[in-house]
Amino acid sequence: MISDKKKRVTIKDVAQAAGVSTQTVSRVMNKFSYVSEDTRKRVEEVVERLGYNPSALARSLIQRRSYTLGVVTSGLKHIGPSRTLNGVADKADELGYMLLMKELDNFDNSRVGEAIDSLLARQVDGIVWAAPEIGDNHSWLDERLDRIPVPVIFLSMRPRKGVFSVATDNYQGGAMAIRHLLGCGRKKIGHISGPLAWWEAVERKRAWRETLIEAGLDAREEHCAEGNWSAASGEQAFIRLLESYPDMDAVFVANDQMALSVLREAARRGVSVPSQLAVVGFDNIPESAYFHPSLTTVFQDLQLLGEQAAQIVVEMIQARQQEQPTFAQSKFIQPALIIRESSQ
Amino acid sequence: MISDKKKRVTIKDVAQAAGVSTQTVSRVMNKFSYVSEDTRKRVEEVVERLGYNPSALARSLIQRRSYTLGVVTSGLKHIGPSRTLNGVADKADELGYMLLMKELDNFDNSRVGEAIDSLLARQVDGIVWAAPEIGDNHSWLDERLDRIPVPVIFLSMRPRKGVFSVATDNYQGGAMAIRHLLGCGRKKIGHISGPLAWWEAVERKRAWRETLIEAGLDAREEHCAEGNWSAASGEQAFIRLLESYPDMDAVFVANDQMALSVLREAARRGVSVPSQLAVVGFDNIPESAYFHPSLTTVFQDLQLLGEQAAQIVVEMIQARQQEQPTFAQSKFIQPALIIRESSQ
DNA sequence: CGCTAACATGTTAGCGATAACATAATATCA
DNA sequence: TGATATTATGTTATCGCTAACATGTTAGCG
Numbered sequence: 001m002i003s004d005k006k007k008r009v010t011i012k013d014v015a016q017a018a019g020v021s022t023q024t025v026s027r028v029m030n031k032f033s034y035v036s037e038d039t040r041k042r043v044e045e046v047v048e049r050l051g052y053n054p055s056a057l058a059r060s061l062i063q064r065r066s067y068t069l070g071v072v073t074s075g076l077k078h079i080g081p082s083r084t085l086n087g088v089a090d091k092a093d094e095l096g097y098m099l100l101m102k103e104l105d106n107f108d109n110s111r112v113g114e115a116i117d118s119l120l121a122r123q124v125d126g127i128v129w130a131a132p133e134i135g136d137n138h139s140w141l142d143e144r145l146d147r148i149p150v151p152v153i154f155l156s157m158r159p160r161k162g163v164f165s166v167a168t169d170n171y172q173g174g175a176m177a178i179r180h181l182l183g184c185g186r187k188k189i190g191h192i193s194g195p196l197a198w199w200e201a202v203e204r205k206r207a208w209r210e211t212l213i214e215a216g217l218d219a220r221e222e223h224c225a226e227g228n229w230s231a232a233s234g235e236q237a238f239i240r241l242l243e244s245y246p247d248m249d250a251v252f253v254a255n256d257q258m259a260l261s262v263l264r265e266a267a268r269r270g271v272s273v274p275s276q277l278a279v280v281g282f283d284n285i286p287e288s289a290y291f292h293p294s295l296t297t298v299f300q301d302l303q304l305l306g307e308q309a310a311q312i313v314v315e316m317i318q319a320r321q322q323e324q325p326t327f328a329q330s331k332f333i334q335p336a337l338i339i340r341e342s343s344q
Numbered sequence: 345m346i347s348d349k350k351k352r353v354t355i356k357d358v359a360q361a362a363g364v365s366t367q368t369v370s371r372v373m374n375k376f377s378y379v380s381e382d383t384r385k386r387v388e389e390v391v392e393r394l395g396y397n398p399s400a401l402a403r404s405l406i407q408r409r410s411y412t413l414g415v416v417t418s419g420l421k422h423i424g425p426s427r428t429l430n431g432v433a434d435k436a437d438e439l440g441y442m443l444l445m446k447e448l449d450n451f452d453n454s455r456v457g458e459a460i461d462s463l464l465a466r467q468v469d470g471i472v473w474a475a476p477e478i479g480d481n482h483s484w485l486d487e488r489l490d491r492i493p494v495p496v497i498f499l500s501m502r503p504r505k506g507v508f509s510v511a512t513d514n515y516q517g518g519a520m521a522i523r524h525l526l527g528c529g530r531k532k533i534g535h536i537s538g539p540l541a542w543w544e545a546v547e548r549k550r551a552w553r554e555t556l557i558e559a560g561l562d563a564r565e566e567h568c569a570e571g572n573w574s575a576a577s578g579e580q581a582f583i584r585l586l587e588s589y590p591d592m593d594a595v596f597v598a599n600d601q602m603a604l605s606v607l608r609e610a611a612r613r614g615v616s617v618p619s620q621l622a623v624v625g626f627d628n629i630p631e632s633a634y635f636h637p638s639l640t641t642v643f644q645d646l647q648l649l650g651e652q653a654a655q656i657v658v659e660m661i662q663a664r665q666q667e668q669p670t671f672a673q674s675k676f677i678q679p680a681l682i683i684r685e686s687s688q
Numbered sequence: 689c690g691c692t693a694a695c696a697t698g699t700t701a702g703c704g705a706t707a708a709c710a711t712a713a714t715a716t717c718a
Numbered sequence: 719t720g721a722t723a724t725t726a727t728g729t730t731a732t733c734g735c736t737a738a739c740a741t742g743t744t745a746g747c748g
Contacts, residue, residue, distance in 0.1 A: 008408075008493070010734055021698050026736060034695045051491065056465035057410070058734035061401050062703045064352075068444075068466075076433065077647065082426030089420065089447040098462065099445040100412075103433040118442065121400035122412075147395065149352070231634040257631060264636040287601060287631060290575040292608045303421065354704055365728050370706060378725045402704035406733045 009052045018046040029054055060123050068098045069313060070119035074105055074131035078229075079285060080302055084130055084155060087306020095314050100124055104131050109140045116148060125150055126313040130306070132156040133199040151316035151326075153309050158199045159330035164316065166308050166331045170200050173298040173335035174207025177252045177280040180296070180337055182215055184344050186250035186278055189217070191224040192237045192262065194254040204254045204282065223248070227258045234258025238265050250278035250343075256285045256297055263291055263342065279342040293341035300335045308333065353396045362390040373398055404467050409665075412442045413657060414463035418449055418475035422573075423629060424646055425474065428499060431650020432472055439658050444468055448475050453484045460492060470495040470657040474650070477501045477543040495660035495670075497653050502543045503674035508660065510652050510675045514544050517642040517679035518551025521596045521624040524640070524681055526559055528688050530594035530622055533561070535568040536581045536606065538598040548598045548626065567592070571602045578602025582609050594622035594687075600629045600641055607635055607686065623686040637685035644679045652677065 060066035194201030212219040227233035253259040259281030284299035404410035538545030556563040571577035597603035603625030628643035
């Protein structure tokens, strides 16, 4: 295989071949400026013939904008984050932006600065921070955020004053699940939470506790077990919960994967779902409709979450372009309860 | 919120503040060149103080390389493609590359040119084509590929002469599944395939047919039903298959999601798995270990697939840099059989 | 017919960095 | 001690494009 040493076709080559200035070629490529029909035709022909593809890089450099968004993700191997990324990608594409990705797994705060710098070095016009809030992994924000010269939007983050964010309304989702179980006549509702370092897990658990208390029922710590989102951890948590809360008649599980384990372990032990134990999950992964029994769950639209994030950050970019002020907002996306066999 | 109108700190600002030339600053930033200890200190201090972050854009322009890979993905909302992307991202990060993403769902070949151009316009050093081969969606390759001036590697594509590719060995995976079932004494093995426009689905089906024939057994068209990878389609396919092949004693299902439906539908109809019907899936999604019964499946390492792709494309880039020739190769990654309850 | 407005094109400068070359000071060695 | 190598720094010319300004040409109007 012979390596092609063909040089890149530049605007100069086109200009020369068409017998015009580079500026004229630039005008043809970017429309909306005075070029005679005649010249336009001629230039377009040359462009076609030489296969000219303008360097977005050079353009970004002079225009000081790249039509590129930076996306910081984490846990991409899980379905949730990749759904979100998909939403961001779709909307960005629709709005004429590309995505520059930075995966940031198990990160300590020291790697954050690096990640941001590497995005900014490439002139991204805005940043979508799609790594979830875990422990204090967003603490860098206080001292670093206002030194970032482009708009940033955060996903799945606890609302903060002066910061743009979008998240599923985890509290509402949890409350819906519990109210549904209450509506089905259940009174002893346990909870298998996600890892409580996660903001989202805390919110779902808080919804469980507060909704039960509002209804005048018990929500003690022994009625709850903590998992780490994985099916394996769900099994363990369920086993512990069965011991600490033996007469429980329903369980709200913080995600579908752990709920799957609950269904299986219940089947194994001859605990009948839903008659003896009602189960409600969270997420609505595609498989959950095909669990046995099918799983009642809280649907969160992560695709939409991503789309909204991209939309908002682009609006922020445009506002800044036009020197309009923007006002930080924390947006919530409402989840929906999907009732299936496991709860009734 | 007042918008910061602070200008970007450039190499010139640093040079001026430190009382040296921009070239010297450049030398300090890039190491490995003669700079006195004294000057280096001074410049580094200024860099720190002003918060200078060199423009990768400007550097890319003059160096004609961006340390960025283009990734073309498809179906990111599914777990498979995002696992692969995760692999690419991890390895790219490790090798000092960033990722410029282009999502290409339901694409016709006309959008392909656009996608490639938009990546090339941003000077990507290489391209990872992670959109699977479906129908003739790779036909553009013949006439376009050698006009792409950077290395390209294709994932999950039928091997082609003169083209770099990496894929799971789907045929081997299928063969493993069938041989395992034969080893368990099954003789009437049905198949639920993926959509046969997909190369991967075709390979798995071919493995089913040929392995059975090698063993002197039947593999007729009525023993097979086609799904579209989704759990819903799996259910339908299984129902059809039960009619066209009523005395089947095992079924090889082309992915785990469809296999999940098979397990559920079997349970519903009182068909006992594995005693009456053995089931083997493909993929090893995390949930499959927690199906009831747990699912025997063929594990394909998509993370590794992505990593290998990134690794190879970077090697190609380096080879080209040093004007070494490269020789196209089609690489296969071996899957592994994971035996669980559903087959024995 | 002269004056302005709209159209059409070209020229120059510069985005922010590095390559390539030039220069000067110091160190090393025959 | 002069020649050569090493170290340290600066100058100039791009990379490929567009902004900003300049200049000409044609059309429209009172």
